Amino acid sequence: NAGVTQTPKFRILKIGQSMTLQCAQDMNHNYMYWYRQDPGMGLKLIYYSVGAGITDKGEVPNGYNVSRSTTEDFPLRLELAAPSQTSVYFCASSYSSRDRETQYFGPGTRLLVL
Amino acid sequence: GQQVMQIPQYQHVQEGEDFTTYCNSSTTLSNIQWYKQRPGGHPVFLIQLVKSGEVKKQKRLTFQFGEAKKNSSLHITATQTTDVGTYFCAGPRTSYDKVIFGPGTSLSVIP
Numbered sequence: 699n700a701g702v703t704q705t706p707k708f709r710i711l712k713i714g715q716s717m718t719l720q721c722a723q724d725m726n727h728n729y730m731y732w733y734r735q736d737p738g739m740g741l742k743l744i745y746y747s748v749g750a751g752i753t754d755k756g757e758v759p760n761g762y763n764v765s766r767s768t769t770e771d772f773p774l775r776l777e778l779a780a781p782s783q784t785s786v787y788f789c790a791s792s793y794s795s796r797d798r799e800t801q802y803f804g805p806g807t808r809l810l811v812l
Numbered sequence: 813g814q815q816v817m818q819i820p821q822y823q824h825v826q827e828g829e830d831f832t833t834y835c836n837s838s839t840t841l842s843n844i845q846w847y848k849q850r851p852g853g854h855p856v857f858l859i860q861l862v863k864s865g866e867v868k869k870q871k872r873l874t875f876q877f878g879e880a881k882k883n884s885s886l887h888i889t890a891t892q893t894t895d896v897g898t899y900f901c902a903g904p905r906t907s908y909d910k911v912i913f914g915p916g917t918s919l920s921v922i923p
Contacts, residue, residue: 731910740900740915741855756910788854799904799911800845803854 699724702804704789710810711779719774719807721789729792730772731801732756732764734785741788747772779811814839814905818914826922831891833917835884835901844877844884844903845911855900891921 705720723730728749733741733756743756747766761783763775772791776783786808790801815838825831835844843862847855859868861877861884868875874887884903888895898916 733913738918741913743910743912746910790855799843800857800860801847801855801902801911802857806854 701725702789702791702802704787704804704807706807707805708808708810710812711776712812713779713781715779716775716777717779717809719776719787719789719809721772721774721804722770723772723789723791723802723804724770725791725802726769727791727793727802728769729799730766731790731792732762732772732774733788733790734758734783735788735806736785744774744787776809781811783809784811785809814909814912816901816903816912816914818899818901818917820917821915822918822920824920824922825891827893828890831888831895831919833886833899833901833919835886835914837882837903837912839905840881841903842881842906842909844881844901846875846884846886847900847902847913848897849900849916850897853897858899888919891919893921893923895919896921 702723731746732744742758745764747753786806788806789804792801817836845860846858849855865879866877872889876885898918900916902911902913904911
C-alpha cells in the first residue's frame with residue numbers, strides 16, 4: 699500500500715491564482731482530513747469528510763473548498779490564493795470504526811503565496 | 813469549543829536526560845493519541861490510549877492517560893538524538909467527534 703499520497707510536494711502561487719491540492723489513499727478509509735500547519739505551529743483542521751459525498755468544515759475553512767466523489771480521493775481547492783494561505787498542507791485518513799481513529803498522514807504540500 | 817493544550821511549548825535537553833510533555837483537554841476525551849513529527853516531516857502515529865488511567869510503554873517512551881480522561885503525558889527516558897521532533901497529543905470528545913490536535917511540544921536534544 700502507498701498509504702496517503704499528496705501532490706504536488708511544493709508549489710509557488712501568485713496572489714489571486716487558484717490551485718487544487720491532490721490527496722489520495724489506498725487503505726479504504728472512510729474518513730479523510732485536510733490540515734494546515736504554519737511554521738512552528740500545530741495542526742489546524744480545514745475540512746474533513748466521513749465518506750464519499752459528505753464533507754464538513756473544520757476550524758479554518760475560509761478560502762478553501764473540498765469535494766469527495768470517491769472514497770480514495772479528497773482534493774482541496776484554493777480559489778483566490780492569499781499570502782495568509784502560505785503554509786504546509788497535510789492530508790490524512792483514518793478508519794471509521796469506533797475507537798479506531800488513528801490518522802495516517804501524507805507527506806504534505808508546501809505552498810508559498812507571493 | 814473543545815481545546816487541547818500542551819506544555820511545555822519547547823524543551824531543550826542534554827542527551828541522556830529525561831523528558832516529559834503534558835497534554836490537557838478542556839473536555840473529557842474518548843481517547844488520546846500521540847503523534848511525532850520530525851523536522852520537515854509529517855506527523856506519525858505513536859500510540860492510542862483509551863481507558864481511564866491507562867499506561868503504555870514503547871521502549872523508552874511511557875504514555876499515560878489521566879483518571880478523568882482529560883489529561884495525558886508522554887515521558888521519554890534517557891533521550892537520544894533520534895527523539896528530536898515535535899510531539900502532538902490529539903483526541904476526540906466522543907468516538908464520533910473529529911480529533912482535535914494540541915499545539916505540540918518541540919524537543920531538541922543536545923548531543
